[in-house]
Amino acid sequence: MSVEQKSVVSDADLALVGVETPPGYHLVEAGAVRRFCQAVGLTDPIYVDPAAAHAAGFLERPIPAAFWPVIQVPGSELRRPELGGFGTRSMNAGTEFEYLKPAYVGQTLACTARIASITERAGRAGHMVITVLEYTWRDETADVVTRARLTGVRL
């Protein structure tokens, strides 16, 4: 007879879902973008040279598509579910980014974070808790420019 794992997600954990942090503000610095490009081997000059960006038809140097983790810092720590101390391992299972509006080097963007969902599942490796965190970046006019969903697995 199999023993079903009792839920480890408490009401207090579930109450954290949807609560958005205050915004953290980030000036997208040219030096930070240059260091990022060097680290990942991105050699297209549009990201670092304003003249090259203008010549290619951009208003300014665009932000590299994978740069967002550099400014993935909300205004205060996101409260994580305690899960009753469950699990010994945490894994970053995947990320999904949506690009909704162009953003450029030199802009100041606001980053907020919230827990989008907490679900439990019985997997091959046993009971697991899947937490999806959502980060949202808004520009100076409060338009959402980019949204990220990060899936974390606790088991």
Next chain:
Amino acid sequence: MAIPELQRVATTRTLARFAGAVEDFAEIHYDRDAAMRAGLPDVILQGYLKKAYLAEAVVNWAGSPQRLRRLSAQYRGVDVPSREDAPQSFTVRGTVTRMWQENGEKLVEIGLEGTDSSGHVTTPGKAVVALG
């Protein structure tokens, strides 16, 4: 239809540089002892580093970073850095899997595969690109 393949060789220097660039100093990406204590074979490539390679392959094909509408990656397997005595590379392959119209935009979906040197797909992903 396939997009051009992208191959990258990440060394421990690459991992250290990336850790500094994104200010994420999780030891499993630069301290071999810490990585092995965590049950890993060596330090491992950051998920976001691999995602940057996926993004580059798609943007190279799309012609502009502003054509990218969505990009997802799943970290299913670990990748270790290339060392002199054990060369490694990370290769991104992609295939157009769907085309459709939405809000007056022509969109294509690209199925992505980030693979290690032995051909094992460690980092599958998906991108949506708007055609001009």
